[in-house]
Amino acid sequence: MSLEIEATDVIKIILQFCKENALLDSFNCIQNECKVSLNTVESIEGFTADINHGRWDVVLPQVANLKLPRNRLEELYEQVVLEMIELREIDTAKAMLKQTQVFTRMKAEDPERCNRLEALCSRTYFDAKEVYGAVPKDKRRAQIALSLSAEVSMVPPSRLMALIGQALKWQQHQGLLPPGTAFDLFRGTAAGQRDEVERFPVALDRSIKFGKKSHPEVARFSPDGTMLITGSVDGFIEVWDPATGKLKKDLAYQADESFMMHDTAVLALAISRDSEVLATASQDGKIKVWKLRTGQCLRRYERPHTQGVTSLAFSRDGSQILSASYDGLVRVHGLKSGKMLKEFRGHTSYVNDAIYSADGSQVISASSDATVRVWDSKSCDCITLFKPPQVSSGSEQSVSSVYVNPQNAEQVVVCSRAPTAHVMTLQGQVVKTFQSGKREGGNFVAAALSPRGEWLYCLGEDNTLYCFGMGSGKLEHLMPVAESGAIGVVHHPHRNLVATYADEGQLQLWKADASSLITSAGTPQLKRRRPDAADLWRPDAASRTSGPSGCPYPLLASHADEGLLQFGSPKQAGMALPGAVGYYGHIGLASTSVSEGGLLSSRAGLVAFAAFTLSRLLLVLSHTMTLRSSLVSAD
Numbered sequence: 212m213s214l215e216i217e218a219t220d221v222i223k224i225i226l227q228f229c230k231e232n233a234l235l236d237s238f239n240c241i242q243n244e245c246k247v248s249l250n251t252v253e254s255i256e257g258f259t260a261d262i263n264h265g266r267w268d269v270v271l272p273q274v275a276n277l278k279l280p281r282n283r284l285e286e287l288y289e290q291v292v293l294e295m296i297e298l299r300e301i302d303t304a305k306a307m308l309k310q311t312q313v314f315t316r317m318k319a320e321d322p323e324r325c326n327r328l329e330a331l332c333s334r335t336y337f338d339a340k341e342v343y344g345a346v347p348k349d350k351r352r353a354q355i356a357l358s359l360s361a362e363v364s365m366v367p368p369s370r371l372m373a374l375i376g377q378a379l380k381w382q383q384h385q386g387l388l389p390p391g392t393a394f395d396l397f398r399g400t401a402a403g404q405r406d407e408v409e410r411f412p413v414a415l416d417r418s419i420k421f422g423k424k425s426h427p428e429v430a431r432f433s434p435d436g437t438m439l440i441t442g443s444v445d446g447f448i449e450v451w452d453p454a455t456g457k458l459k460k461d462l463a464y465q466a467d468e469s470f471m472m473h474d475t476a477v478l479a480l481a482i483s484r485d486s487e488v489l490a491t492a493s494q495d496g497k498i499k500v501w502k503l504r505t506g507q508c509l510r511r512y513e514r515p516h517t518q519g520v521t522s523l524a525f526s527r528d529g530s531q532i533l534s535a536s537y538d539g540l541v542r543v544h545g546l547k548s549g550k551m552l553k554e555f556r557g558h559t560s561y562v563n564d565a566i567y568s569a570d571g572s573q574v575i576s577a578s579s580d581a582t583v584r585v586w587d588s589k590s591c592d593c594i595t596l597f598k599p600p601q602v603s604s605g606s607e608q609s610v611s612s613v614y615v616n617p618q619n620a621e622q623v624v625v626c627s628r629a630p631t632a633h634v635m636t637l638q639g640q641v642v643k644t645f646q647s648g649k650r651e652g653g654n655f656v657a658a659a660l661s662p663r664g665e666w667l668y669c670l671g672e673d674n675t676l677y678c679f680g681m682g683s684g685k686l687e688h689l690m691p692v693a694e695s696g697a698i699g700v701v702h703h704p705h706r707n708l709v710a711t712y713a714d715e716g717q718l719q720l721w722k723a724d725a726s727s728l729i730t731s732a733g734t735p736q737l738k739r740r741r742p743d744a745a746d747l748w749r750p751d752a753a754s755r756t757s758g759p760s761g762c763p764y765p766l767l768a769s770h771a772d773e774g775l776l777q778f779g780s781p782k783q784a785g786m787a788l789p790g791a792v793g794y795y796g797h798i799g800l801a802s803t804s805v806s807e808g809g810l811l812s813s814r815a816g817l818v819a820f821a822a823f824t825l826s827r828l829l830l831v832l833s834h835t836m837t838l839r840s841s842l843v844s845a846d
Contacts, residue, residue, distance in 0.1 A: 222247040228371045230276060238276065248278030255365050262356035263349075267291050279362050281316070287355055288313045292328055294348070297337050304332050380485060405705045409665040411678035411688045412709045412721035417456035419718040427712040428476050429699065433486040436704045438503070440489060441718065442477025448491055450503065453708060456720060464506035471501050471508070481523035481532065490532050492520030498534060500546065510549055515542060522564045527571040535565035541576050541586070555586045557593050564612045569620035573637070579609035583625055585637050597639025602629045612657065617664030618681070624667060626658035632669055634681075645679045647671055648686065657699040659709065668709060670700040676711060676721075692719060 222241065226249040229238035242248060252258040252273055261269045274287065288311065295304035308314045308329060318325040331342065343351060367373065375396065421427065427441040438459065439451040448471040450459045460466045473493035481490040488509070489501045496518055500510035516536035524533040531552065532544045541555035541562055555565075560580040567574060573594065574586040585595040601607055608629040616622040616634060622642060626632045630653040634643040645667060647653035655669040655677075666687075667679040674697045678688040692700075696714030703709070707723035 219247050223249055223251075224371045224374070227251065227366070227369075231369060235276075242278075250277050250279075250363050251366050252363050253365070253368070255360055255363065258363065259356040259360050262287075262359065263352050265294060265352060267294070274359075277363060279359065283355075283358050283362060284313055285317055287359065289324075289328065290351055290355055293331070293342055296331050297339065297342075297348075299337075301332055304328075308332070406707045406723070409661045409663055410707050410723035411666055411668075412676075412707065412723050413688065413690070414722050416708065416720040416722040418720070419451065419456050421716040421718070423716065426696075426714045426716040427698070427718050428478055429480050430701050430710055430712055430718060431480045431482055432701060432703050432710070433482050433503075434484055434704055435486040436706060438482075438486065439710060439720075440480055440482065441712070442473075442480050442491055444476040444714075446473040446475055446477060446493065448472055448477055448480075448489075448501075453703065453710075453720065462504065462506065469506065471499075471506055473497065473499065476519075479520050479523040479534075481525050483525050483529045484527075485529070488525075488529065490523045490525065492523050492534060494519040496520060496536065496538075498523070498532065498544065500532070510546065512544055512549065515544055515551065516540065521562060522566075524566050526567060533565055533567060533574060535562035535576060537561045539578070541565045541574060543588075553588075553591050555584075555591050555593075557584060557596075558582070560609070563610065566613060566615065568637075569615050575613050575615075575623060575637075577610035577613040577625065581607035581609060581627070583610055583613055583623070583635075583639075595638055597635070599625045599627050599633050599635065600631070600641060600644070602631055608654075611655070614658070614660050616681075617660065617662065624658065624660060626655050626669060628654050628656070630654055630671075632658060632667065632679075643681075643684045645669065645677075645684060645686070647677055649673070656697055659700045659702045661702055661707075662704055668700050668702065670697050670711060672697065674713065676700065676709070690721075692721065693717070 222245050226238055226241060226247070229235070229241065230249060258270070258273065270287075271291070274284070279287075288307065292304045292307055292314075295301075295307070308325065314325060314328075331337075339348070346354070379396075421443065422445075425443050425445045425447070428444050429442040431440050432438070432453065433440065436453070439453040440448065441451065442448050450462055450465060451457065452459050458465050464470070471489075471491070473491065473495070474497075475494040477491055477493050479492040482488070482503075487503055489503050490498060491501065492498045492515075496514065496516040498512040498515050498520060499508055501507065502509055515534055516538050518537035520534050520536050522533075522535040525531070526533065526543075530546050532546060533541070534544065535541050539556075539558045539560060539562060541558075542551050543553040544550065545552050555574060555576065558576065558578040558580055560578055562576050562578045565574060565576040567588065568585075572588055574588050576584050576586070578584070581601070582596055582598050584593050586593055598607075599610060608627040610625060610627050612626045614624045614626075616624055622634055622636055624632060625635050630647040630649055632645045632655060633641050635641055647655065647669070649671075652671070652673045654672045656672050657670040659668045660666070660681075661668075665681055667681055669677040669679065670692070671677060674691055674693040674695060675689050676692045677686055678690075679685065680687045692711040693713035694715055698712050698714055700709060700711045709721045710718060711721065712718040
């Protein structure tokens with residue numbers, strides 16, 4: 212779909228920005244130079260109501276920013292002068308006749324009409340029948356309101372900020388923006404805390420302790436790096452601040468000690484690229500989709516798999532969810548439709564992991580049948596099947612996880628339940644091998660890649676974290692990270708921060724800065740503050756009074772809404788129009804008080820900013836509108 216944008220529409224967007232922010236000199240300068248008028252009002256109904264009720268101190272400031280036909284403008288101003296005379300505001304009427312451009316032009320081209328108004332100002336009385344004639348004042352107002360309403364239009368406020376916000380939001384969905392907590396629109400880069408050089412962790416930053424009967428089964432950092440989300444064996448899903456290791460209390464539902472949850476252990480998590488939508492899956496084969504900011508349950512898939520779901524991943528555009536399961540299947544589910552869209556069959560044992568390729572055209576799955584399969588994401592056909600090299604001639608080692616190599620999209624990192632991991636091509640050729648060096652007890656149970664693919668972290672069943680240099684293939688560092696039962700490892704999206712977790716009930720955050728090394732004995736132990744599981748409201752509890760099945764709290768219980776993938780727009784900026792004096796306000800009279808300090812000096816900067824912003828906006832929209840249109844028929 213080709214995108215065509217009228218140049219006049221771009222100018223109108225800039226004019227609206229100037230108008231809403233009371234940059235009147237800039238507004239008039241752009242409007243006069245470009246010969247484009249905005250001709251918009253906040254509300255046509257309100258505009259006509261103000262005219263019908265004779266609220267000229269409100270109407271005239273709005274009209275001053277509009278380009279109206281001369282006859283319509285003369286009718287309006289003439290009516291205002293007549294009503295000023297009727298109210299015996301003679302000085303105001305005379306000032307308007309002498310100082311406004313409308314009457315200056317009228318005096319030159321229609322002197323009789325102007326002279327009549329001046330004569331009425333000199334009278335000591337006012338005869339309404341003589342002045343208004345056969346059409347009374349109320350009907351004259353109504354006629355003026357009708358004629359002017361046809362010349363103006365109403366558009367949503369703050370279109371410039373809304374369009375930029377939508378474009379950036381869509382680029383987040385597409386993964387085109389680098390991770391970060393903020394975005395510098397002028398520079399076109401993400402701001403926020405980033406570690407420029409990737410280093411392996413050497414120091415314990417902090418530790419999060421879970422309950423005696425609980426431990427995390429899965430953990431993921433949000434793409435923007437502001438959240439660490441855990442899924443526990445008791446079904447709880449909790450959102451933590453990785454900077455403090457504490458629950459994020461700025462999420463209202465967690466501040467009220469309400470949590471997202473499943474009925475059984477949470478085994479898989481996935482977070483959308485914009486860090487706003489969370490997908491979770493449990494041991495009973497169910498999948499739920501949540502809005503992270505509110506904790507609202509947006510979608511539930513009751514039977515997406517017959518057994519536990521081991522892996523989840525969002526598609527590039529965020530409209531579909533890829534899932535893998537112990538039932539040996541890989542499936543794709545529509546986020547809007549709530550239905551299964553595709554199924555990939557072929558594995559003969561558990562599927563432990565499934566991911567999309569870098570461009571989303573392929574699905575890559577890893578299974579306990581010791582194979583990795585590459586599928587066509589559209590046809591569901593198996594393109595390639597390969598096995599990583601086996602360490603022993605005995606039983607084949609299951610493949611636990613697979614990752615796209617950030618340094619080469621045609622390669623994957625394959626981690627098996629063995630003391631080796633491999634970089635392999637999508638055709639199955641081994642590029643590089645990483646080894647723990649142990650014959651016994653050194654099998655890897657999980658792995659993670661650093662954001663730029665410079666480091667590979669393998670978590671061993673010996674509770675040791677092995678840090679390999681991806682370039683050298685060598686073991687550069689190793690350190691114990693748990694006392695028993697190591698489960699998983701995950702890397703922060705743009706900091707040298709690694710999280711490890713184990714069934715001993717502890718999640719630990721490790722950092723690369725050795726200067727602030729803290730021993731585990733001296734690390735603050737942060738415990739989860741929440742009611743015991745027995746005291747929580749569960750779907751099968753006898754005390755259940757409201758909320759649909761599958762959502763533990765009424766706050767979290769609503770079904771999916773249509774706004775799941777809609778974009779929000781920034782709050783409208785306050786518009787400060789110049790104040791009016793009497794009934795002639797900002798029209799240009801000597802008694803008008805308008806403060807526009809600094810506008811002349813900032814006009815060039817404003818125009819430069821507006822031009823740069825709009826050029827960037829057009830560039831963004833030109834290659835996001837096509838992507839958006841492709842989603843209309845995605846489901």
